[in-house]
Amino acid sequence: xxxxxxxxxxxxxxxxxxxxxxxxxxxxxxxxxxxxxxxxxxxxxxxxxxxxxxxxxxxxxxxxxxxxxxxxxxxxxxxxxxxxxxxxxxxxxxxxxxxxxxxxxxxxxxxxxxxxxxxxxxxxxxxxxxxxxxxxxxxxxxxxxxxxxxxxxxxxxxxxxxxxxxxxxxxxxxxxxxxxxxxxxxxxxxxxxxxxxxxxxxxxxxxxxxxxxxxxxxxxxxxxxxxxxxxxxxxxxxxxxxxxxxxxxxxxxxxxxxxxxxx
Amino acid sequence: xxxxxxxxxxxxxxxxxxxxxxxxxxxxxxxxxxxxxxxxxxxxxxxxxxxxxxxxxxxxxxxxxxxxxxxxxxxxxxxxxxxxxxxxxxxxxxxxxxxxxxxxxxxxxxxxxxxxxxxxxxxxxxxxxxxxxxxxxxxxxxxxxxxxxxxxxxxxxxxxxxxxxxxxxxxxxxxxxxxxxxxxxxxxxxxxxxxxxxxxxxxxxxxxxxxxxxxxxxxxxxxxxxxxxxxxxxxxxxxxxxxxxxxxxxxxxxxxxxxxxxxxxxxxxxxxxxxx
Numbered sequence: 001x002x003x004x005x006x007x008x009x010x011x012x013x014x015x016x017x018x019x020x021x022x023x024x025x026x027x028x029x030x031x032x033x034x035x036x037x038x039x040x041x042x043x044x045x046x047x048x049x050x051x052x053x054x055x056x057x058x059x060x061x062x063x064x065x066x067x068x069x070x071x072x073x074x075x076x077x078x079x080x081x082x083x084x085x086x087x088x089x090x091x092x093x094x095x096x097x098x099x100x101x102x103x104x105x106x107x108x109x110x111x112x113x114x115x116x117x118x119x120x121x122x123x124x125x126x127x128x129x130x131x132x133x134x135x136x137x138x139x140x141x142x143x144x145x146x147x148x149x150x151x152x153x154x155x156x157x158x159x160x161x162x163x164x165x166x167x168x169x170x171x172x173x174x175x176x177x178x179x180x181x182x183x184x185x186x187x188x189x190x191x192x193x194x195x196x197x198x199x200x201x202x203x204x205x206x207x208x209x210x211x212x213x214x215x216x217x218x219x220x221x222x223x224x225x226x227x228x229x230x231x232x233x234x235x236x237x238x239x240x241x242x243x244x245x246x247x248x249x250x251x252x253x254x255x256x257x258x259x260x261x262x263x
Numbered sequence: 264x265x266x267x268x269x270x271x272x273x274x275x276x277x278x279x280x281x282x283x284x285x286x287x288x289x290x291x292x293x294x295x296x297x298x299x300x301x302x303x304x305x306x307x308x309x310x311x312x313x314x315x316x317x318x319x320x321x322x323x324x325x326x327x328x329x330x331x332x333x334x335x336x337x338x339x340x341x342x343x344x345x346x347x348x349x350x351x352x353x354x355x356x357x358x359x360x361x362x363x364x365x366x367x368x369x370x371x372x373x374x375x376x377x378x379x380x381x382x383x384x385x386x387x388x389x390x391x392x393x394x395x396x397x398x399x400x401x402x403x404x405x406x407x408x409x410x411x412x413x414x415x416x417x418x419x420x421x422x423x424x425x426x427x428x429x430x431x432x433x434x435x436x437x438x439x440x441x442x443x444x445x446x447x448x449x450x451x452x453x454x455x456x457x458x459x460x461x462x463x464x465x466x467x468x469x470x471x472x473x474x475x476x477x478x479x480x481x482x483x484x485x486x487x488x489x490x491x492x493x494x495x496x497x498x499x500x501x502x503x504x505x506x507x508x509x510x511x512x513x514x515x516x517x518x519x520x521x522x523x524x525x526x527x528x529x530x531x532x533x534x535x536x537x538x539x
């Protein structure tokens with residue numbers, strides 16, 4: 001407990017220090033607000049435009065979470081298929097790498113063209129960017145089961161589905177969570193990138209990416225700062241939510257999840 | 264103890280195991296293994312590495328088919344006899360996401376036994392190996408010796424006729440190992456299974472066995488078949504007896520002759536591979 005309060009206190013003092021530095025840069029170089037708004041102005045923008053900020057935040061969160069969840073379901077399903085035989089893996093694995101290397105910025109306009117702007121397009125973009133790490137990690141987890149453990153199941157004439165449900169899937173859980181952790185970070189980035197292209201089907205209402213574009217075009221730098229803060233916060237929330245789930249499901253038995261568990 | 268009318272627990276006749284395809288070169292792992300293990304025997308298999316000890320266990324378990332010859336477990340094929348057999352692996356191979364109780368119940372669960380019946384069986388076997396107090400712990404909370412006990416409990420829960428053990432205690436410290444050895448003999452006294460035990464330790468083999476098979480490598484074959492006449496029950500004092508020391512040095516000598524021969528024979532050519 002004491003350690004925690006020290007950590008919080010030091011984090012808070014650094015925060016205050018940064019605010020002071022920010023303010024003094026404005027004073028020293030006498031920067032106009034459209035180049036660098038003061039902390040007070042940003043705070044003011046957050047308070048006065050809270051409803052639209054929350055709407056944007058909600059849309060981006062929905063797209064990122066939806067994309068992540070869909071990628072989890074589809075990704076695990078693909079990995080289960082991959083785990084069936086090395087032959088299937090050799091045939092299809094290159095395509096998952098392709099999925100990982102294709103620049104999302106380049107395919108966003110295509111998606112916009114095909115399904116039109118709006119939440120579903122953004123969700124699809126987040127989904128695409130999340131899929132590869134989940135497939136790769138889950139597959140690895142499913143196939144890296146100790147040979148002796150498989151033999152143990154075979155000695156009891158276990159069926160394929162029993163080996164899968166009682167051995168491979170639980171064994172893969174830590175790897176699946178590694179995949180989700182990687183994907184959760186890029187899900188938010190993917191959604192915001194998607195929104196830059198396909199953010200809104202209604203003028204003025206869109207996710208954070210859309211609002212960022214709008215605010216920068218209008219030189220509303222104070223609101224731009226507020227949006228960047230909101231986006232960062234969203235990434236934080238995703239990261240810690242996944243970390244909590246990881247801990248919740250694995251801390252009983254798995255070493256990786258025990259860090260939080262000790263003291 | 265055994266009359267010829269009783270089918271042996273394990274009967275191998277000219278059993279041979281080869282790997283590979285004719286053109287690329289065939290490795291003979293085991294060559295013409297012929298032996299019988301009677302019920303209630305405790306047979307240890309020792310030999311230099313690469314002599315096919317573990318493969319022999321996998322063949323008996325029905326996890327690896329033989330290339331030629333025949334094998335019968337209680338008069339059946341190994342696949343049919345699987346429910347008579349339990350396998351104890353080199354490391355405890357516990358499922359880390361299951362508690363001790365859930366690990367021990369695994370075999371019964373896979374065999375499709377009703378929940379009530381299997382829970383009662385698990386309680387019995389846990390108290391048999393002295394693990395009742397950690398029944399709800401996870402494997403990572405246990406010491407190496409305790410993990411191995413869980414592994415033994417899991418193997419015994421299905422009431423096997425035959426126990427196959429593949430260097431199960433190699434990773435344990437000597438004191439723990441000695442204690443588990445004694446426990447294993449006590450459990451055998453109560454449950455009357457047949458054991459086929461692979462080990463690197465001559466002393467362990469002598470202490471546990473009624474018979475020791477020494478395998479020679481390249482290709483794996485039975486070089487010596489030595490009965491161990493030390494009286495049962497064997498305890499801590501057995502290890503201190505001069506008869507025990509004498510037997511250990513006899514077996515060691517036999518093992519050494521096999522190892523030396525295999526080293527000189529292996530010179531110059533790739534070991535155990537005979538191109539067609």
